Amino acid sequence: MATNAYAFPCEFVQQVQRINLQNSASSQSVVLTGFRSGEVKAIHCWLTLSTDNALVTSTGVYQPFVWYLPSSVVMTYAGDIYARYENATSPLWNLINGNKTPVIDNIYITAGSPPTPTTPSAAAPPTSSWVELPFAQTLLDDDAHHTLVHGKPITNGIVNLDLVTPTASAYWVLNVSYIYNSTLLMSQGTCDYVF
Numbered sequence: 001m002a003t004n005a006y007a008f009p010c011e012f013v014q015q016v017q018r019i020n021l022q023n024s025a026s027s028q029s030v031v032l033t034g035f036r037s038g039e040v041k042a043i044h045c046w047l048t049l050s051t052d053n054a055l056v057t058s059t060g061v062y063q064p065f066v067w068y069l070p071s072s073v074v075m076t077y078a079g080d081i082y083a084r085y086e087n088a089t090s091p092l093w094n095l096i097n098g099n100k101t102p103v104i105d106n107i108y109i110t111a112g113s114p115p116t117p118t119t120p121s122a123a124a125p126p127t128s129s130w131v132e133l134p135f136a137q138t139l140l141d142d143d144a145h146h147t148l149v150h151g152k153p154i155t156n157g158i159v160n161l162d163l164v165t166p167t168a169s170a171y172w173v174l175n176v177s178y179i180y181n182s183t184l185l186m187s188q189g190t191c192d193y194v195f
Contacts, residue, residue, distance in 0.1 A: 005187035011041065012182040012193055016175050020050075025168040027072065032159040032176060038195030039136075039151030039181040043075065045161070046130035050171045066106055067128035067175075072164040075133045078157040083133040090131040103129045133161075136181075151181045 014036070022028050032043070046067040073090060075083040085093060094102045106126045107117040135152035165172045183194045 005185050007194075008184040008186065010182055010184055012038075012180040012195070013044075014178040014180065016177045019174040019176070021047075021165060021172040021174055023168055023170040025165060027162050027164050030161045030163065030174060032161060035154040035159075035178060036180065036195065037155075038153070040154050040178055041134070041136040041149070041151035041181055042179040043133040043135070043159070043176055044130055044179065045070070045073070045133065045163075045174060045176045046128070047165060048173045048175055049169065050173055063106075063108055063126065065109075065128065066126045067130055068166060069129035070131060070163045071166055072162075073131050073133065074162040076160045076162075077135075077152065077154070082135055082152075085131060091129060094132045097134065098132070102132055103127055149181075151179075 014034075017032075017034055019030055021030070047070055048067055052063040052066050069088055069090065071088050072086045073083065074081060074085075091102055104127065106128045108126070109115045109117060136149050161174075161176075163174070180195055185192050185194045
């Protein structure tokens with residue numbers, strides 16, 4: 001392996017970026033930045049409320065992992081529309097394009113030591129949802145390790161999201177994570193991501 005290397009295809013999920021939104025229930029535009037050089041396969045986004053991360057003193061509960069679904073999302077790159085999900089239909093289209101629904105069951109957490117899961121008597125267990133905005137053709141995980149599907153190289157272009165929050169609130173936060181095509185290149189005892 002002094003001159004050869006083993007290449008293992010994989011996805012790279014970039015750490016989340018958080019963007020505070022306006023206090024509005026109408027459509028608002030957000031410019032996404034922070035792309036690395038490489039092929040972006042998709043953008044995952046979800047909403048959180050900054051108040052969910054604060055302790056509710058009356059119940060002793062906080063909800064840092066409860067995510068909310070935008071009512072509407074339109075993603076454009078260089079003026080072209082790559083994804084349009086209106087009337088909260090993104091889970092349906094994400095399920096059609098993949099094999100898993102972008103919704104999970106969740107729990108509330110008490111502020112004890114250690115923190116413990118709980119469900120307040122007045123509240124049902126929450127669900128958390130996110131939106132998958134594709135730049136590449138969908139490829140299910142069964143074939144992902146031997147079939148390359150190119151993403152969209154984001155160079156000097158601008159990715160815009162036009163979204164509608166479920167309600168008007170000054171506490172909405174948009175969370176975005178970029179999914180990249182990548183390869184793990186292994187040689188001489190090292191392993192590096194290559195984009």
